[in-house]
Amino acid sequence: xxxxxxxxxxxxxxxxxxxxxxxxxxxxxxxxxxxxxxxxxxxxxxxxxxxxxxxxxxxxxxxxxxxxxxxxxxxxxxxxxxxxxxxxxxxxxxxxxxxxxxxxxxxxxxxxxxxxxxxxxxxxxxxxxxxxxxxxxxxxxxxxxxxxxxxxxxxxxxxxxxxxxxxxxxxxxxxxxxxxxxxxxxxxxxxxxxxxxxxxxxxxxxxxxxxxxxxxxxxxxxxxxxxxxxxxxxxxxxxxxxxxxxxxxxxxxxxxxxxxxxxxxxxxxxxxxxxxxxxxxxxxxxxxxxxxxxxxxxxxxxxxxxxxxxxxxxxxxxxxxxxxxxxxxxxxxxxxxxxxxxxxxxxxxxxxxxxxxxxxxxxxxxxxxxxxxxxxxxxxxxxxxxxxxxxxxxxxxxxxxxxxxxxxxxxxxxxxxxxxxxxxxxxxxxxxxxxxxxxxxxxxxxxxxxxxxxxxxxxxxxxxxxxxxxxxxxxxxxxxxxxxxxxxxxxxxxxxxxxxxxxxxxxxxxxx
Amino acid sequence: xxxxxxxxxxxxxxxxxxxxxxxxxxxxxxxxxxxxxxxxxxxxxxxxxxxxxxxxxxxxxxxxxxxxxxxxxxxxxxxxxxxxxxxxxxxxxxxxxxxxxxxxxxxxxxxxxxxxxxxxxxxxxxxxxxxxxxxxxxxxxxxxxxxxxxxxxxxxxxxxxxxxxxxxxxxxxxxxxxxxxxxxxxxxxxxxxxxxxxxxxxxxxxxxxxxxxxxxxxxxxxxxxxxxxxxxxxxxxxxxxxxxxxxxxxxxxxxxxxxxxxxxxxxxxxxxxxxxxxxxxxxxxxxxxxxxxxxxxxxxxxxxxxxxxxxxxxxxxxxxxxxxxxxxxxxxxxxxxxxxxxxxxxxxxxxxxxxxxxxxxxxxxxxxxxxxxxxxxx
Numbered sequence: 056x057x058x059x060x061x062x063x064x065x066x067x068x069x070x071x072x073x074x075x076x077x078x079x080x081x082x083x084x085x086x087x088x089x090x091x092x093x094x095x096x097x098x099x100x101x102x103x104x105x106x107x108x109x110x111x112x113x114x115x116x117x118x119x120x121x122x123x124x125x126x127x128x129x130x131x132x133x134x135x136x137x138x139x140x141x142x143x144x145x146x147x148x149x150x151x152x153x154x155x156x157x158x159x160x161x162x163x164x165x166x167x168x169x170x171x172x173x174x175x176x177x178x179x180x181x182x183x184x185x186x187x188x189x190x191x192x193x194x195x196x197x198x199x200x201x202x203x204x205x206x207x208x209x210x211x212x213x214x215x216x217x218x219x220x221x222x223x224x225x226x227x228x229x230x231x232x233x234x235x236x237x238x239x240x241x242x243x244x245x246x247x248x249x250x251x252x253x254x255x256x257x258x259x260x261x262x263x264x265x266x267x268x269x270x271x272x273x274x275x276x277x278x279x280x281x282x283x284x285x286x287x288x289x290x291x292x293x294x295x296x297x298x299x300x301x302x303x304x305x306x307x308x309x310x311x312x313x314x315x316x317x318x319x320x321x322x323x324x325x326x327x328x329x330x331x332x333x334x335x336x337x338x339x340x341x342x343x344x345x346x347x348x349x350x351x352x353x354x355x356x357x358x359x360x361x362x363x364x365x366x367x368x369x370x371x372x373x374x375x376x377x378x379x380x381x382x383x384x385x386x387x388x389x390x391x392x393x394x395x396x397x398x399x400x401x402x403x404x405x406x407x408x409x410x411x412x413x414x415x416x417x418x419x420x421x422x423x424x425x426x427x428x429x430x431x432x433x434x435x436x437x438x439x440x441x442x443x444x445x446x447x448x449x450x451x452x453x454x455x456x457x458x459x460x461x462x463x464x465x466x467x468x469x470x471x472x473x474x475x476x477x478x479x480x481x482x483x484x485x486x487x488x489x490x491x492x493x494x495x496x497x498x499x500x501x502x503x504x505x506x507x508x509x510x511x512x513x514x515x516x517x518x519x520x521x522x523x524x525x526x527x528x529x530x531x532x533x534x535x536x537x538x539x540x541x542x543x544x545x546x547x548x549x550x551x552x553x554x555x556x557x558x559x560x561x562x563x564x565x566x567x
Numbered sequence: 568x569x570x571x572x573x574x575x576x577x578x579x580x581x582x583x584x585x586x587x588x589x590x591x592x593x594x595x596x597x598x599x600x601x602x603x604x605x606x607x608x609x610x611x612x613x614x615x616x617x618x619x620x621x622x623x624x625x626x627x628x629x630x631x632x633x634x635x636x637x638x639x640x641x642x643x644x645x646x647x648x649x650x651x652x653x654x655x656x657x658x659x660x661x662x663x664x665x666x667x668x669x670x671x672x673x674x675x676x677x678x679x680x681x682x683x684x685x686x687x688x689x690x691x692x693x694x695x696x697x698x699x700x701x702x703x704x705x706x707x708x709x710x711x712x713x714x715x716x717x718x719x720x721x722x723x724x725x726x727x728x729x730x731x732x733x734x735x736x737x738x739x740x741x742x743x744x745x746x747x748x749x750x751x752x753x754x755x756x757x758x759x760x761x762x763x764x765x766x767x768x769x770x771x772x773x774x775x776x777x778x779x780x781x782x783x784x785x786x787x788x789x790x791x792x793x794x795x796x797x798x799x800x801x802x803x804x805x806x807x808x809x810x811x812x813x814x815x816x817x818x819x820x821x822x823x824x825x826x827x828x829x830x831x832x833x834x835x836x837x838x839x840x841x842x843x844x845x846x847x848x849x850x851x852x853x854x855x856x857x858x859x860x861x862x863x864x865x866x867x868x869x870x871x872x873x874x875x876x877x878x879x880x881x882x883x884x885x886x887x888x889x890x891x892x893x894x895x896x897x898x899x900x901x902x903x904x905x906x907x908x909x910x911x912x913x914x915x916x917x918x919x920x921x922x923x924x925x926x927x928x929x930x931x932x933x934x935x936x937x938x939x940x941x942x943x944x945x
Contacts, residue, residue: 355811356813357810357811379813380810380811380812380813381812381813382813384813390811392811394807397805397807397808398805398807398808398810398811399808399811400805400808401800401801401804401805401808402804402805403804404800404801404804408797412801412808412811412812413811413812413813415794415797415798415812416794416813420794421794424793424794424795425792425793425794426792426793426794426796426797428792
């Protein structure tokens with residue numbers, strides 16, 4: 056791709072971008088959200104047309120007007136959000152839109168034969184007869200890759216492929232991608248997780264502000280080098296060297312024997328007990344889906360457990376009379392939810408409307424039922440200033456902020472009330488490095504101010520960087536507790552459970 | 568992959584609807600030519616019929632009043648994430664509420680006491696009629712789209728039962744109640760203008776038109792300026808965020824439906840207390856369903872709804888005039904025209920957006936390009 060230019064209104068999404076990808080390599084494309092990497096790939100895959108510039112595929116100039124052109128040229132794409140019909144079988148999903156015959160039984164037989172051969176060759180195994188809804192996430196992704204390969208893809212674009220995967224699934228994906236590379240498939244890997252690039256890619260292109268800022272072989276660069284190129288300045292994400300030990304005070308919150316079965320009868324919380332003390336960050340580690348979300352919800356009043364007890368600041372709660380979200384806020388429990396787009400913000404609302412979500416009944420914002428709009432706007436502006444939310448436009452729809460800025464807005468809102476207890480779920484999922492550093496700093500500041508922070512994260516690095524004490528959850532129970540001094544990836548991995556524990560943390564290993 | 572096209576606000580809110588309207592009229596013109604009518608003449612008569620005389624304007628505004636009420640009803644429910652198709656039934660119940668008060672208390676109360684009571688009764692009946700489906704959705708999971716439609720049939724059956732039975736005027740063959748008497752009649756526009764010394768023809772346009780404007784303002788203030796409105800919209804846009812914020816969605820659903828029903832019920836005031844002065848069976852005449860189109864075209868915003876209601880009011884009035892003036896031009900043609908407008912301005916409202924966007928880009932770039940080139944050199 057040469058001299059690719061693309062503008063969206065005032066935004067110069069790609070400026071004079073040159074990208075050369077050698078056949079049979081894994082080529083990483085990294086950059087923060089909004090750096091232009093997705094736009095570039097969308098141009099390659101035919102979603103957008105470049106305003107100017109040219110694309111050559113395998114030496115020949117190519118015109119890619121839509122995804123059909125791209126597929127015809129041997130370009131396949133695996134989107135971050137899978138494009139699969141959940142109620143169809145895996146086989147039918149592969150076939151959809153490319154049926155070799157109108158008579159479906161015959162078409163199925165043909166496609167199945169092709170897929171079987173392909174699965175043998177590549178080692179990508181998917182149960183073709185299950186519906187997609189029944190497949191685990193990792194298998195859905197393999198299905199997407201197969202779908203692209205069956206359509207003759209020699210160049211495979213993967214957009215943030217590991218965002219939804221567990222560490223173990225990520226490891227499997229990497230094995231797959233290495234196999235594909237050996238078979239001669241060219242792989243374009245878009246991500247902002249630098250470790251993955253270092254582990255997998257041969258060559259990396261770093262984008263910032265719509266332009267290429269670095270283009271280098273992996274052997275010639277380092278994690279820090281990439282991070283610096285990506286953000287444009289030095290970043291530090293690990294544990295602060297001068298981190299003060301926790302100055303823990305009294306117990307602010309104590310939960311005992313929490314138990315919750317979901318409506319399907321699965322035990323999600325099994326006898327969970329924990330205490331949060333003033334001035335500490337407690338990390339909850341574990342593979343996603345082991346009860347961490349339910350624990351956060353229970354403590355925030357969004358879920359009523361069937362058994363257990365909760366004490367906060369002299370108030371006692373039992374399942375018959377559980378805490379409610381508004382009551383939690385009155386007790387100065389703030390909650391940065393895991394799913395900021397569905398829960399933390401109302402996406403069609405302007406920033407200044409979402410910035411009071413949960414506090415809309417406080418006299419500060421509500422006078423006899425009327426919203427005090429000037430106060431709301433003023434406070435939003437202050438929050439944006441303090442938390443460096445960009446763009447600083449209080450009237451912008453929440454949906455139009457990038458993930459990191461949405462998260463900063465939610466955190467700003469929850470932190471501005473100076474909570475005694477902050478419950479945080481996945482604070483940096485899908486967030487740029489620069490913003491991660493900032494968010495970590497704010498969480499530490501809250502701790503140092505005497506607050507208690509409960510941090511749920513599926514990123515072990517994050518927990519290791521922030522927590523003073525780590526609880527590991529596995530199948531709804533607390534599998535173990537370690538003070539931070541005794542935490543290592545290996546120790547946590549063992550607690551995280553089962554046979555997977557030995558493999559899972561490989562990727563998450565701290566760089567020396 | 569289709570991305571929604573982002574147009575500048577003024578283009579989106581004002582130019583796009585006009586383009587849609589123009590397309591609807593263009594296709595209507597083709598239809599008219601094929602049936603051997605002169606589209607210019609028809610359109611001219613339509614506009615003249617709706618706005619060409621004082622009585623034409625009055626009729627247009629009278630229809631508009633009804634559509635504002637039902638349009639607002641749909642919009643309020645929409646902002647809470649609900650699709651209220653029961654405007655028809657809620658309006659009937661509103662009429663029934665007003666009618667029962669008028670029949671029961673009419674003889675003994677003066678107008679200034681009776682009329683507010685009728686309005687309140689209408690709203691209470693409509694509220695109740697919509698709140699029940701709301702509660703059924705909140706606590707029992709039965710979808711309001713289904714239940715409100717069913718409630719339309721129940722309302723209709725109930726009204727007809729009452730009008731052929733207990734409330735029927737003895738000796739009258741049509742299913743309607745006895746006349747309420749002058750105390751239960753809202754002042755007409757001709758009367759109101761008469762008080763300030765203006766002469767105006769006698770038409771069905773009555774005090775309710777002011778009520779409709781007030782309702783539009785109240786709905787705007789409620790939804791966008793108050794904390795309960797904030798809670799309601801949060802539930803509509805993001806139920807999970809509402810739960811997170813400590814807003815209980817179940818209560819909001821019932822509230823939104825009740826408010827929606829109260830607005831639809833005011834149709835009963837425009838018709839029963841404003842014009843007919845007696846309870847009849849078919850005074851709603853599809854206005855509840857037209858409200859859906861009005862709200863859709865008005866983008867669920869009170870100002871848009873008032874304008875869309877005016878459009879539909881003009882079509883109703885102008886169309887009636889057309890059917891009267893032109894030989895062989897039936898009311899069905901008017902429905903065709905309305906259908907086309909709903910199609911282009913409602914269902915296909917975004918079809919023209921890409922063209923508009925690219926035209927806008929070209930227009931902007933044409934003068935902007937030289938300046939940029941200079942900047943690049945300098």
